[in-house]
Amino acid sequence: MPNEMTNRRSALLAGAGLMGAGLLRPGPRGQAWAQAAAVGEGDIYGPDDPQARRGGVLTIAIANEPPNLDPFHQAGDARTAITVLMYQGLMFEHASGTAKPLLAESMTVSADGLTYTFVLRRGVRFHNGGQMTSADVKYSYDYVRNPANGSPGAADFGTISEVEAPDDHTVVIRLSEPNASLPMTLTNRFGCVVPRDTFSSPQARNRLSQQSVGTGPFMLQEFRPQSHIRMARFPNYWRQGQPYLDGVLFSVQPNAASVLVALRGRRVDLALLARPQDAEQLQGQAGLSIVSAPSLRQCSLDLDSSHAQLKDQRVRQAIALAIDKKAVMDAAIGGKGQVLGTVPAAMQESWGAPLESLPFQKQDPARAKALLAEAGLASGFSLDLIGIIGFEWMDPAAVTIAQQLAAVGIRLNIQRAELGVWLNAFRTRNMRFTFNDWGTQPDPHSLFYRHFRSPPRGADFRNWNNAEADRLMDLGMASADPARRKEAYLGLQRVMDETVPTILLFSPDLVTVSQQRVRNYVQHPTGWWFGLAKAWIAA
Structure with a gap:
C-alpha cells in the first residue's frame, strides 16, 4: 500500500461538538433518566469491522515506559495508555465526550441527581477466572475513594457517600451532592473494577506489574522494564469474538529516532509519534499509513504557587506574557499541533474560552517587564x-522558553528528571516550575477538578488555592444543565488566565503510523491504546 496521509481533524472536531451535550440530561421534574447500553454499543473501543479476522500479534513502539502497571496508584498517562486494555470501569470515555456503559448494561439517575443505579453486564470474568459481581464493584470504588489507600484518583470520587450492592447485578451509588461528571469518573483512568480483596496482600501492588486482574480484552503476560510489555488475548472476554488479535507487544524504544528506524525496518507494526513532525521523515515510505487527528493531550508549563518567586501572581503573569506559544510549538514539534488557551485542542470548540478573550494568552514582553518591576524584580x-x-x-521547548524569558530578565536553569522522580514530586505537590504532558478524558470536570480544586476535595497539585476557582468547579460539577456547566467552566478559564497556575502551550497532533497489515485501528483522542481491542491483522 502506498503511503497515505489522512487528516481526520474536521471529523473528530465535529464529534467533539457533542461534548457540550454531555451524558446527563435532566428529565421532567420527578422523573429519572436512564442510559441504555444498546445505543451505540458497537463503537465502544472503535468501529466494528465485519471483515475482521482472528490471529496474530501486533508490535507497538512506545518511547515512554510506565513505571508500573498499577491502575489505582499510578497516575501517569504512560500507564493509563496501556492499562486501558487490561482494566475496565462501569463506563467508557467515548471520543464524543459522552460516557457510555461498559461493564454496566444501563445507568439510571434519580430526579435529584443524587442516586445512580447501574445494572451490571452478566457473564463478565476477571483475568484470574472469577466472575464479576456487584461486590467487586463496591470493593473497587470504596478502595479508590478512601484517601488512606493513596490513590491519586481519590478526590475524583469525593462526592460519593455510599456504594451499595443490593444484589449481584445491581450497584447503587449515592452522592452527597450532585455530580454531573460521575459517569466519566467511572471510566478507565482510576475507575476500573478489580476482584474484591485485591489489595488485601501487602505485595498486591507490586504484583499488578506481573499479573493483571482486570476484565479487559487483553491480560498481562510479561513486563520487562526498559524492554517490553507483552499481553495476550483474554479468552474469556465478555465481548464474544473479541479481541481479534492473539496478543500485543509494546516495544520500549530509547527515543523518537529509534521509533522511526523500527517502523522503516518493519520491526514494529504501529506507533503514535511522540514528535508529530517526524511523520515528514516517513513520507514516501512504501507500506506505511500515516493518520493525523486532534488530541486531548496538552503540553504545558506548571507554576507551583508556593515556590520561590512564583508565589507572586504578577511573576506568574509575567512568565505567561513573555512566552510566544507558537514559537515554542514550532521548536518542539515542528508546528504540528494547535496553540492552546486553557483547554486541550479537541475540547476547544465545545468547552474552551475564545483565546482573544483571555488577556494573558498573548505575548507582551513590555507588560511582562512592568509586572516584574511591580513585584520588585526589575533586575530579574x-x-x-x-x-x-x-x-x-x-528539550527544544526549554531552550526556546529560556530565550524568551531571558528577554524579560528571567534566567532559567534547565534541569531534567526521570519520570518516576517527577511523578513523586507531582503527587507530593512539590512541582516547582516544570513542564507537563498529559491527556484528559473529554469532560471539563475530569480536566480541571482533581488537578486544580483545593484539598480535601481536590489535589491542587500546583498549590493554587483559589477560592473563586473552587466555587466555579463545584458549580460545574453540580450542574446537569449543559449551558450552565459551560458558563461555569468559561468563568473558571478566565480565573486561570488571570492567576496563571498553569500555561497550556499546545496540543500536538496525534500522528499514528502503521504497517500495511494493520487494519481497523482507530486512535482515541486521549492517545490511549483503546483501538487495539478491535484492530486486526490482514494476511
Whole structure:
C-alpha cells in the first residue's frame, strides 16, 4: 500500500461538538433518566469491522515506559495508555465526550441527581477466572475513594457517600451532592473494577506489574522494564469474538529516532509519534499509513504557587506574557499541533474560552517587564525549569522558553528528571516550575477538578488555592444543565488566565503510523491504546 496521509481533524472536531451535550440530561421534574447500553454499543473501543479476522500479534513502539502497571496508584498517562486494555470501569470515555456503559448494561439517575443505579453486564470474568459481581464493584470504588489507600484518583470520587450492592447485578451509588461528571469518573483512568480483596496482600501492588486482574480484552503476560510489555488475548472476554488479535507487544524504544528506524525496518507494526513532525521523515515510505487527528493531550508549563518567586501572581503573569506559544510549538514539534488557551485542542470548540478573550494568552514582553518591576524584580531573577527525561519535545521547548524569558530578565536553569522522580514530586505537590504532558478524558470536570480544586476535595497539585476557582468547579460539577456547566467552566478559564497556575502551550497532533497489515485501528483522542481491542491483522 502506498503511503497515505489522512487528516481526520474536521471529523473528530465535529464529534467533539457533542461534548457540550454531555451524558446527563435532566428529565421532567420527578422523573429519572436512564442510559441504555444498546445505543451505540458497537463503537465502544472503535468501529466494528465485519471483515475482521482472528490471529496474530501486533508490535507497538512506545518511547515512554510506565513505571508500573498499577491502575489505582499510578497516575501517569504512560500507564493509563496501556492499562486501558487490561482494566475496565462501569463506563467508557467515548471520543464524543459522552460516557457510555461498559461493564454496566444501563445507568439510571434519580430526579435529584443524587442516586445512580447501574445494572451490571452478566457473564463478565476477571483475568484470574472469577466472575464479576456487584461486590467487586463496591470493593473497587470504596478502595479508590478512601484517601488512606493513596490513590491519586481519590478526590475524583469525593462526592460519593455510599456504594451499595443490593444484589449481584445491581450497584447503587449515592452522592452527597450532585455530580454531573460521575459517569466519566467511572471510566478507565482510576475507575476500573478489580476482584474484591485485591489489595488485601501487602505485595498486591507490586504484583499488578506481573499479573493483571482486570476484565479487559487483553491480560498481562510479561513486563520487562526498559524492554517490553507483552499481553495476550483474554479468552474469556465478555465481548464474544473479541479481541481479534492473539496478543500485543509494546516495544520500549530509547527515543523518537529509534521509533522511526523500527517502523522503516518493519520491526514494529504501529506507533503514535511522540514528535508529530517526524511523520515528514516517513513520507514516501512504501507500506506505511500515516493518520493525523486532534488530541486531548496538552503540553504545558506548571507554576507551583508556593515556590520561590512564583508565589507572586504578577511573576506568574509575567512568565505567561513573555512566552510566544507558537514559537515554542514550532521548536518542539515542528508546528504540528494547535496553540492552546486553557483547554486541550479537541475540547476547544465545545468547552474552551475564545483565546482573544483571555488577556494573558498573548505575548507582551513590555507588560511582562512592568509586572516584574511591580513585584520588585526589575533586575530579574533565576529559576529552575524541570523537564522529564524521555519527553523529547521538552528539550527544544526549554531552550526556546529560556530565550524568551531571558528577554524579560528571567534566567532559567534547565534541569531534567526521570519520570518516576517527577511523578513523586507531582503527587507530593512539590512541582516547582516544570513542564507537563498529559491527556484528559473529554469532560471539563475530569480536566480541571482533581488537578486544580483545593484539598480535601481536590489535589491542587500546583498549590493554587483559589477560592473563586473552587466555587466555579463545584458549580460545574453540580450542574446537569449543559449551558450552565459551560458558563461555569468559561468563568473558571478566565480565573486561570488571570492567576496563571498553569500555561497550556499546545496540543500536538496525534500522528499514528502503521504497517500495511494493520487494519481497523482507530486512535482515541486521549492517545490511549483503546483501538487495539478491535484492530486486526490482514494476511
